[in-house]
Amino acid sequence: MLRFHVGGKVVEKVDLLRKSHWAWRLDVWPFAIIYVLWLTTIVPSIDFGDAVIVLGGLVALHILVWLFTAWSVDFKCFVQYSKVNDIHHADACKITPAKFSGSKEVVPLHFRKLQAGSSSSPVDLEEIYFDFRKQCFIFSKEKETFFKLPYPTKETIGYYLKSTGHGSEAKAFAATEKWGRNVFDYPQPTFQKLMKEHIMEPFFVFQVFCVGLWCLDEYWYYSLFTLFMLFMFESTMAKSRLKTLTELRRVRVDGQTLMVYRCGKWVKLSGTDLLPGDVVSIGRNSGPNGEDKAVPADMLILAGSAIVNEAILTGESTPQWKVSITGRGIEEKLSIKRDKSHVLFGGTKILQHTPDKTFPLKTPDGGCVAVVLRTGFETSQGKLMRTILFSTERVTANSWESGLFILFLVVFALIAAGYVLKKGLEDPTRSKYKLLLSCSLIITSVIPPELPMELSIAVNTSLIALARRGIFCTEPFRIPFAGKVDICCFDKTGTLTSDDMEFCGVGGLTSSMELESDMSNVSVRTVEILASCHALVYVDNKLVGDPLEKAALKGIDWSYKSDEKAMPKRGSGNAVQIVQRHHFASHLKRMAVVVRIQEEFFAFVKGAPETIQDRLIDVPSSYVETYKKYTRQGSRVLALAFKSLPDMTVSEARSLDRDIVESGLTFAGFAVMITGDQALTACHVASQVHIVSKPALILGPARNGDGYEWISTDETQMFQYSEKEVEALSESHDLCVGGDCVEMLQQTSAVLQVIPYVKVFARVAPEQKELIMTTFKTVGRITLMCGDGTNDVGALKQADVGVALLNVVPPSQSGNSSSEKSKDETPVVKLGDASMASPFTAKHASVAPTTDIIRQGRSTLVTTLQMFKILGLNCLATAYVLSVMYLDGVKLGDVQATISGVFTAAFFLFISHARPLPTLSAARPHPNVFCSYVLLSLLGQFAIHLCFLISSVNEAEKHMPDECIEPDSDFHPNLVNTVSYMVSMMIQVATFAVNYMGHPFNQSVSENKPFLYALLAAVGFFTVIASDLFRDLNDWLKLVPLPVGLRNKLLIWALLMYLACYSWERFLRWAFPGKVPAWKKRQRLAASNLEKKKHV
Secondary structure, X not given: OOEEEOOOOOEEEEEEEEEOOHHHOOOOHHHHHHHHHHHHHHHHHOOHHHHHHHHHHHHHHHHHHHHHHHHOHHHHHHHHEEEOOOHHHOOEEEEEEOOOOOOOEEEEOEEEEEEEOOOOOOEEEEEEEEEEOOEEEEEEOOOOEEEEOOOOOOOEHHHHHHOOOOOOHHHXXXXXXXXXXXXXXXXXXXXXXXXXXXXOOHHHHHHHXXXXXXXXXXXXXXXXXXXXXXXXXXXXXXXXXXXXXXXXOOOOOOOOEEEEEEOXXXXXXXXXXXXXXXEEEEOOOEOOOOOEOEOOOEEEEEEOEEEEEXXXXXXXXXXXXXXOXXXXXXXXXXXXOOOHHHEEOOOOEEEEEEOOOOOOOOOOOOOEEEEEEEOHHHOHHHHHHHHHHHOOOOOOXXXXXXXXXXXXXXXXXXXXXXXXXXXXXXXXOOOHHHHHHHXXXXXXXXXXXXXXXXXXXXXXXXXXXXXXXXXXXXXHHHHHHHHHOOEEEEOOEXXXXXXXXXXXXXXXXXXXXXXXXXXXXXXXXXXXXXXXXXXXXXXXXXXXXXXXXXXXXXXXXXXXXXXXXXXXXXXXXXXXXXXXXXXXXOOOOEEEEEEEEXXXXXXXXXEOHHHHHOOEOXXXXXXXXXXXXXXXXXEEEEEEEEEEEOOOOHHHHHOOOHHHHOOOEEEEEEEEEEOOOOHHHHHHHHHHOOOOOOOEXXXXXXXXXXXXXXXEOOOOOEEEOOHHHHHHHHHHOEEEEEHHHHHHHHHOOOHHHHHHHEEEEEOOXXXXXXXXXXXXXXXXXXXXXXXOOHHHHHHHHHOOEEEEEOOOOOOOOOOOOHHHHHHHHOOOOOEOEHHHOOOEEEOOOOOOHHHHHHHHHHHHHHHHHHHHHHHHHHHHHHHHHHHHHHHOOOOOOHHHHHHHHHHHHHHHHHHHOOOEOOOOOOOEOOOOOOOHHHHHHHHHHHHHHHHHHHHHHHHHHHHOOOOOOOOOOOOOOOHHHHHHHHHHHHHHHHHHHHHOOOOOOEOOOXXXXXXXXXXXXXHHHHHHHHOOOOHHHHHHOOOOOOOHHHHHHHHHHHHHHHHHHHHHHHHHXXXXXXXXXXXXXXXXXXXXXXXXXXXX
């Protein structure tokens, strides 16, 4: 079989398949043969009734095989497809996505003919491709594998400057064929489709099967009651999912018309018809209601400049300057990451634009000239949509745990059913149909039909409780995960720290290291640099730009006008006119302006202290010491410098080369602000919020330029970096790593050895945040991520519990009119809010909701754990009761079954309404159903119940006259039935009382009032039935009177059984407390596996 390793971020490998003809599928022909055999051999040879039972079994098996093709992609491929060795024979492929990117899928493989070559001699090329999650992958014959459809994003700068769009209709048509239209088209989810998905879940199918069995055994009320509940529940779940999915589908490419240069002339086209390579005129474009239209695709500015609000993609409120690429070297290759100051991203909004009149291609509407790079789902906005739609699997209640737990119970049921079958077959008078029915009923009785419903009730209760606290959740089954969380990650800027900036003053000008905050004592040049070396602009008469620069302007008390002139507000001082700006570039870490003061020209530069240091003529002796001192305190430090320029004209000043402007500078001080995202600042913030408690070490390039080293914050301690010693270091120190070092770790594949031990990550890119999350998951930690911006989306989506904070200002207390109140009730979720992707969204600006989510999660986890235990014990008891009764020819009455069903449902409801305690406890709940505590508890209690059941039934048989009960006849009340029914109900109530988990996570039994009253009522009810006070009630329940001696024995035994179970459960809780999972073992294992792979 052909298998291709793609090894990308989305697709890991591709297997080629061919769909089999329907008659040759493995879920068709083998069954056709079996049915024919049944007709020809089985029907003539045995009783027709028995033959129908066999047919029923075959049909059930056939349906199961068919359902398995819906549940497992691998099984579907095995049954419905054949393997191929030549790509031209294939018509489908099985895609295995990269790790943590969702589940496998089968997608069709397409072939198409492309016209290539010149118009006179066209050549037909064949292209083989498939579409997976809105991305197109093309087969390359040279590389013998699939690769992502390329977009024109890595060409040279010269290539873009020469581009004139699609020159002919044919070229435009070919481009449309290749890249498709610029739209976000996703299939609209419908209620029917979601409901079908829910009904096909293994659990649901199983429950419907059980209900069918009960109907065959004449339990009509009970079965229909259960079926109705199931359908109601599944449809409410589908409805709520539909709502969140429709929210997402509102995102569209704005339907605006643009001027596009096609076939040598400007034409009007809709934004949805843009193609990569089109040359367009783009500017501020407002709709009829005055709201700004978004940029329709990712494009590179060739001429002009713009100010753009990119909050939708980065979550940063600061508008960004975008400039043309005209000044860049023609041979340089474009890198969207590095050159983002030249790229307009799809979905962002242009606040203001300035066209370039000197560019050869003139635009008819005065917009900037730009060339389209990527469209549709390949744009940055499309990428965000893909993350939200596809990145991880949906978490449902039907986890593998509940499946395994049921298997564990089925073993017991099979023993009981086998016993009944053996005994039943020994008696030739019994009906085989009723015997098989009873056996299947015993087996299915173990599998509680209420399980998914009960789990979901617990989860829904938590949903409501969280919603009351302003926390909304789109994936309810992640709530129990929150109870298992053992590591919380917080985004720093804007989440732990505020976004506000404050200008502290200027330092480094005198030999003392103190800050000068009074601006009258600072040299004029320094103040002028602060006033003019920035990227602030006026948009609609409002000053917009970097909050840092605004804070500095405010701190020195100057004003900046729309004609690019800075003036002191008070006192005498010269106005500074900006002539040319060289914008801040992240790879240069500095910005410069050329200004004119009176008639003189100056170059003003500001930037990161370490980059400015190399460009100064003369570096002050205390330069490094001063700036390190302030960064250690968590401040943002910028170095200021200037030089005077010779006399020249304004146009000469504008065309000065950037390198000339930024060299040979004179130092003018450090501007110090309170904020910052450096490693030192991050460590300072982390120690303030007690994330860091031990001395901190920061990883950085070694001083001697050889390798890397760990340096303490005060630079007194140094350790050579070695990936082997990270674990040992983390015992005595808290570690901090910067984004550049994360890159180094990726290159040396040391991610698994280092990242799990690091406490603080500084200046990490969004992809790196995602990498950190997946690394934590690989070593088996359950992660919670709390973030606010869209740059956190990937990490929020990858975390087990992602919490997005919407910075909603709490409504003012005074005079809150009703209209205002109603506006604040619903959270406004816009695209670009991290909340679109994250399972939890909190309407708070603080990180307090994380403790709410963890408390509620623990409460739900404990509740689900106790539900598993209670259901397990009840089912084991029921299996025993059913088998004993069946052998004695005794059945449960329909009323009895319904009453017991209603009782359990009520108890479960009250259990799940237990509220979490207001404070988080240091104790942890048991994360899994499979742990020694749960299994020992189950087996111990079941043994006690079994003793009680066996002795009670034996006692009842002594009092029973030797009347003969007809097996398989209709239901008749008798003593054994009465006793086993009462005993099983007593066991049920005792189970609830014993296994209820109260402190330290939930309210105790006495605090959970509804549950307490229900327990007392149940105890009262049994005492009344047992003592036969109301004969009519007992007749309705079809119970016979008990002899006095038996009655007293039963009540005393019930009390003893309860005490024994209670003591056993308490002892186990003391002996096996919950603890943090041992992830270090998993980390070592994962790291050693990686080593092996490398050597292979």
